[in-house]
Amino acid sequence: MAATIQVLICDDHSIVRQGIKQILADASDITLAGEAGSGPEAMALVRSGAAEGRLPDVVLLDIAMPQRDGLDVLKTLKAEFPKLPVLMLSTYPDRQYAVRSLKLGAAGYLNKSADSEQMIEAIRKVARGQLFITPSVAEQLAGAVGAGSGLKKGQGNDEAPLHERLSHREYQVFRLLAAGKSVGEIAEQLVLSPNTVSTYRARILEKTGVRNDVELALYAVRQDLLQV
Structure with missing residues (x-):
């Protein structure tokens, strides 16, 4: 990894990208690798960067986007660049997409209502190869794992x-x-x-x-x- 964490932002709202860039600017160990306003644009940036030997260290990827939603982009990114950490961003309640994101290979899931300190913490953590999950996401994940284990044991899954x-x-x-x-x-x-x-x-x-x-x-x- 480079001395600083190179972050690619993918969000279809310019004002959101500007806000995230301001947050990143306040962290001395994080720099902007690029920004994209759509899934296809994000894929193009990652692929061109990979061809030049300069993959970002972390991709911040919004779920709700036109053309291709974030989960579709996540699947493609993980298929082509399995070691690339992707931190999903969303305005949706955690229960809707957090577990789905993690199952598809996301390194973390962060709601856009999170404060700037938590976003910086999440970026640093996934850049180190660790998983970032909030307590609410951990609860959702535990529920999903529990439901899955119940099915494997043949106990049914009436509550899911x-x-x-x-x-x-x-x-x-x-x-x-x-x-x-x-x-x-x-x-x-x-x-x-x-x-x-x-x-x-x-x-x-x-x-x-x-x-x-x-x-x-x-x-x-x-x-x-x-x-x-």
Whole structure:
């Protein structure tokens, strides 16, 4: 690792990137490696940097972005650069995406409501190759591990929410359906064919035990999955 921690920021809101850059500027051991406003732009920067032998030490990656969401970008980054630490940023409640992020290989998950000291601490920790999780995320992770162990023992998992059965892509489609998006709109946003989205929709209805999009939306509201 270089003498200073090189950080790449990926967030689609310029004002957020400016705020993060100001936080980084106050830390003498952290410098800006670059910034991206979308997932494809972030991937292009990382790939070009890798080609020149200068990967960032840490990627700060927002979850909610146009074109490709942060979890999609995370999957690609970890497939191509498995040792690159990625710290996920989000405005969503921890229970929605923290465990999913960690399962996909994120080095940590930080809510944007965190203070600047916690962000600096998180960057330093993941740059050292360690995992950064807050107490609330640790609780979510412990619950997920406990649920998984119960299944392995054949004890059932009645307390686990049904949406936890969804794959990453199914969960993406699920939230968009619950938010009132049509199959065509979802296909365009996720760059999928309408038939593929319809297939995901059928799987989602089956796994969550609901009959239609209205019931799906009601389920999402009950589980507080539409908060941003």
